[in-house]
Amino acid sequence: MATTREFRSGEHVIVLRESGRADGPDYVLVHGLGMAHEYWSDLAERLDATGTVYALDLPGFGDAPQPREPLSMEAAGELLAELLVAEGIDRAVLVGHSTGAQVASETAARHPELVDRLVLIGPTVNPRERTIMQQSLRFLQDVAVINPKVAAVGLAQYSEAGPKWFVANLRPMIEHRLERVLPQIAADTLVIRGEHDRIVPRYWAEEIAALVPKGRYVEVPGHGHDTMLAGVREVGELIARHAHGRPAGRVVSQPAEPMKAMQLSWPSALGFWALDYVYAVLRQLAFLTEGRRPPARWRTGDSAKPQVVLLPGVYEHWSFLRPLGDALNADGHRVLAVHGMGVNRRAIADTSLRIARALGRVRVPEAGRVLVAHSKGGLIGKHLLLDEHADALGIRGVVAVCTPFAGARRARLFTDPSIRALLPGDETIVMLGSATSVNARIVSVFGTFDPHIPDGSALDGATNIRVPVAGHFRVLGARETLLAVRDAVALLTAVDAEDAGDAADAETAGRA
Structure with missing residues (x-):
């Protein structure tokens, strides 16, 4: 009863x-x-x-x-x-x-x-x-x-x-x-x-x-x-x-659906590909009208939040990531664009070293840094995490959008060495793939269909987020991506804070 x-x-x-x-x-x-x-x-x-x-x-x-x-x-x-x-x-x-x-x-x-x-x-x-x-x-x-x-x-x-x-x-x-x-x-x-x-x-x-x-x-x-x-x-x-x-x-080790690339007919795939390149061209042209320097407001924000460092992909200027930079700055983050990368055609390891040197020349923010990257920029970001000085540089983690962690087999269609360096068999790609110790500090964000990375951007051991948007470039401007990246930055910040708290507790216990 x-x-x-x-x-x-x-x-x-x-x-x-x-x-x-x-x-x-x-x-x-x-x-x-x-x-x-x-x-x-x-x-x-x-x-x-x-x-x-x-x-x-x-x-x-x-x-x-x-x-x-x-x-x-x-x-x-x-x-x-x-x-x-x-x-x-x-x-x-x-x-x-x-x-x-x-x-x-x-x-x-x-x-x-x-x-x-x-x-x-x-x-x-x-x-x-x-x-x-x-x-x-x-x-x-x-x-x-x-x-x-x-x-x-x-x-x-x-x-x-x-x-x-x-x-x-x-x-x-x-x-x-x-x-x-x-x-x-x-x-x-x-x-x-x-x-x-x-x-x-x-x-x-x-x-x-x-x-x-x-x-x-x-x-x-x-x-x-x-x-x-x-x-x-x-x-x-x-x-x-x-x-x-x-x-x-x-048991679900990783969410199944976000891992799958959408299977499209050739006409549909070509249509998405065309829209993707229209977006890419418009972002390249925007560089001419938006100025060569990031907005001054990016330098201000909440000191309790980590600084965001933008890492663009190959043939991309920092302004390619401006939609993400604007959104994160509006959320209270200070945003930094590393100059001297040009259109990012150098080797991944060389670019990683240059960025590490650049970050080392300025004071590390108390709240640390989160790298927000696109495509090849995500590989550079992972390479930076593997650097022995990553913690000294205050790098908490990487939010990587549409990054070919396992390489991009369609890179063989290009003759440019900077793109062919993204092939799955490339020495650096293989090395980064086998280095799984830092994957937990990476959030991989990707869309439903990526014409440049048909095998997807999922990374074992990372937090993988699929957004309901198709494309390799168009994803950057989608509202769903902005929300996912914002949450990913917050997630990396929270995880890092918890780790710091655990370390402090352990140190206190050790003194006792």
Whole structure:
């Protein structure tokens, strides 16, 4: 028989509905934005037979009163941890749907001692679509394939929450960076996605499973973002298997979909190729009108953020990367263009050495530097990471856009030695490919189709991000790329800060 009670912490109240049996796992079900515990009713009924089920109403939803301000995902995760302690649930199976997955992930990362296993169903927010407009459009697309019964339940609960409170909670959802939390989760984690989920694309769901140290991925066929309602039997069985330590889903070492180059017909490929070169020509001509020196405003920014150093590709002047430079400067970064590279035709090793010398002649910013590169520039950036003086130069990592880490076989179509140096068998390309120790400090960003790098830019051990844009040059000006690069810089900064904190803790412990 189900019982309902409240948990209160200050002005925040969580209403929980308990059901099931006492001799099994403790399932804690965390709903998504605008929902409440009723959304879990069918799934809770299936899980009742295997353990105790706690279905929650988070503050401001369902029967829980609204606080004055919406909680951030971090604060909601801490509140959930308080509830687990108060209820004596010390080895919970946390199950979060959509925004609830963000809350559950925060709890699991911050309080590993309280979480036995974690299940993330349709987890948000895809970092390549981190705007309210994009998420709203995805929601409307998903509604088009939703089950009518499910739509009725959802509409009733959205109405109960009220549009004002719903909108107020959108900002914390959008601003939360789930990708930074996932690597800190110690619990065995199962990521569940509905096959037709428009809000959570497959590549993002697989990336989540890859970022969690002990993550597995499974897809439920025939359903969308509402998969735990419309596919309640399949989802219930998956959760129960996972809760009892039986393998569910598959291990994902890297997100599969972003690794694949789009297969196009020759007419389509030629069309993309033509558009790509039109963009490249326009960027080359822009050099004549935008000036030979970077904008003065690039020299100013937030000293707490790393300086960004731009590394263009072959036959590219620094201004080729101006869209990225402008966006990162607007985000608070100081941006540096290294002069003297010309059109970047020198050998990779020689250029790397020259850049190292140039950076060594100026003071290293306290927040360090992140290299943002395109094509060959990404190879130069990796070469710099391998330099013994990389740390002294303050280089935190490299964000590489459309970089041929495994070489570019189409370079054989050119006679220019500076392009043929990018062939897969080139000595420097082979050396860089075998040097995997720095790959974790690289974020590789690439599009759906690259006419110059048909084998793709994915790099084992790096963070690989595919943006929904085709081309080798056009990618640089796409808004999706700007967002991905901004997040990549933030990710490298956060990882570096965590490493520095760990080193400081170890040094302190050593003194003790």
